[in-house]
Amino acid sequence: MNLPASFVDYTRALLGNEEYEKFAVALQQDPPVSIRINNRKWMMNHDDYSLKKVLWASEGYYLDERLTFTFDPLFHAGCYYVQEASSMFVEQILRQYAKEPVIMLDLCAAPGGKSTHLRSILPEGSLLVANEVIRNRSQILAENLTKWGHPDVIVTNNDPSDYLRLPSFFDIILTDVPCSGEGMFRKDPVAIEEWSLENVEICWQRQRRIISDIWASLKPGGILIYSTCTYNTKEDEENVHWIREEFGAELLSLDIPAEWNITGDLLGGEKLPVYHFLPHKTKGEGFFLAALRKTRSDGESILNHDIVKSKNQKKKDKRGGTPSSFLISRENLKIAENWLRKDILDKYVLTTEDTTICAFSRQYQNELAVLKQNLRVIQAGTTVGEVKGKDLIPAHALAMSTSILRQGVFVTEEVTYEQAIFYLRKEAITLSVTAPRGYILLTYRNIPLGFVKNIGNRANNLYPQEWRIRSGYLPEEIKTL
Numbered sequence: 001m002n003l004p005a006s007f008v009d010y011t012r013a014l015l016g017n018e019e020y021e022k023f024a025v026a027l028q029q030d031p032p033v034s035i036r037i038n039n040r041k042w043m044m045n046h047d048d049y050s051l052k053k054v055l056w057a058s059e060g061y062y063l064d065e066r067l068t069f070t071f072d073p074l075f076h077a078g079c080y081y082v083q084e085a086s087s088m089f090v091e092q093i094l095r096q097y098a099k100e101p102v103i104m105l106d107l108c109a110a111p112g113g114k115s116t117h118l119r120s121i122l123p124e125g126s127l128l129v130a131n132e133v134i135r136n137r138s139q140i141l142a143e144n145l146t147k148w149g150h151p152d153v154i155v156t157n158n159d160p161s162d163y164l165r166l167p168s169f170f171d172i173i174l175t176d177v178p179c180s181g182e183g184m185f186r187k188d189p190v191a192i193e194e195w196s197l198e199n200v201e202i203c204w205q206r207q208r209r210i211i212s213d214i215w216a217s218l219k220p221g222g223i224l225i226y227s228t229c230t231y232n233t234k235e236d237e238e239n240v241h242w243i244r245e246e247f248g249a250e251l252l253s254l255d256i257p258a259e260w261n262i263t264g265d266l267l268g269g270e271k272l273p274v275y276h277f278l279p280h281k282t283k284g285e286g287f288f289l290a291a292l293r294k295t296r297s298d299g300e301s302i303l304n305h306d307i308v309k310s311k312n313q314k315k316k317d318k319r320g321g322t323p324s325s326f327l328i329s330r331e332n333l334k335i336a337e338n339w340l341r342k343d344i345l346d347k348y349v350l351t352t353e354d355t356t357i358c359a360f361s362r363q364y365q366n367e368l369a370v371l372k373q374n375l376r377v378i379q380a381g382t383t384v385g386e387v388k389g390k391d392l393i394p395a396h397a398l399a400m401s402t403s404i405l406r407q408g409v410f411v412t413e414e415v416t417y418e419q420a421i422f423y424l425r426k427e428a429i430t431l432s433v434t435a436p437r438g439y440i441l442l443t444y445r446n447i448p449l450g451f452v453k454n455i456g457n458r459a460n461n462l463y464p465q466e467w468r469i470r471s472g473y474l475p476e477e478i479k480t481l
């Protein structure tokens, strides 16, 4: 690995000679591979796997080797997410500081590693808003969150400055800011090519702009989690100092076992409670994190003032949903309702937009209305179905949902590995002769994979076209979980 000379000089000076040598050796080694299990969907049988745990993440595991993830149906079904181990440390902040339901924003969220993780560990009853400024990346974020299957998620596609319209809205904000990516050198050679001292300068300034834009959206007493995947102190410690001074924030420390080998403040002088992951000390890539509490009030809560429910909105609430759009019949709304678990019907509201029916948390209807008024909301809750002609077609999100779909409402058909790959490539599937006509939920190893419509001699594949496996070949050696 050919590291830029100015990076070597800077980092050697930062870590000291002896430590830098160990660091440089670690950078030459293969990066560990790690995954995080979606335990709402798939309980990994520990007798079948002997995986080493990621110490700071309840569902994080190291794999001995890289699997052929693209060809693993369980991966597409949202049973696990391939995520770098160090970044799973975000869990510790929530475990120690978020004990009650919260409204949380993940501001720089694509492709969704941390959002899916947050959705697994936020207290029950919390709402997660996952935002990504780059449009096509926000689609990938929405895809990964749909597969993860939690119903209480909103995905937005906005610039951080758009959030200035939502003062004091969030209890917790994660800013996993775009950075110079030094911590990714071992995993991604492009990060080395793109690195320069000039880029570090651009990055720390952009990071401050992002924090300035988002700060007002944090409620007084709320928590900002600031993270990067870089080592230099300009983007890390110096920015944390700046946030503290600029906004009067209080740094929060975490209770961390010494054997995790996490490194603290790399600057001399006052030692801040900040957390560095260095690859020669912790098994993972470079990562930095700090948590700060907002102590001052600098705006008023939008929810107390601006959201005076319109009469119309109140009417909708009473009925338990939006009046059906003229494109959706009462019968189809009834069918959609019948697809949902009975015990969640008082907690979720069916809403309609054009030809689509969605289920969204009743508790957060107001917040959703505010977000829709002010931002570009690309997804909210779970899409239940879409009307085509007279038919209501069950949505893929319904199949992926961990808690909305009523068990037994669709006939299921277990498929083989080969059939599963055919399905995920959106090719035609032939089901067993005993399979009834109509919508059938395919399962692989008893995990829902998606819907087909069985029309007798063949089954129409309802897998989302844009998510299909595009590769036409199967690798010679398939390694799956």
Ligand SMILES: C[S@@+](CC[C@H](N)C(=O)[O-])C[C@H]1O[C@@H](n2cnc3c(N)ncnc32)[C@H](O)[C@@H]1O
Residues within 6 Å of the ligand: 107, 108, 109, 110, 111, 112, 113, 114, 115, 132, 133, 134, 137, 159, 160, 176, 177, 178, 179, 206, 210
């Ligand atoms: C480090 S990545 C986020 C990784 C993500 N949190 C995860 O765990 O999967 C930073 C993200 O910030 C986005 N981004 C780039 N420029 C931005 C800006 N000016 N403001 C906000 N986000 C930006 C990038 O598109 C990228 O998706």
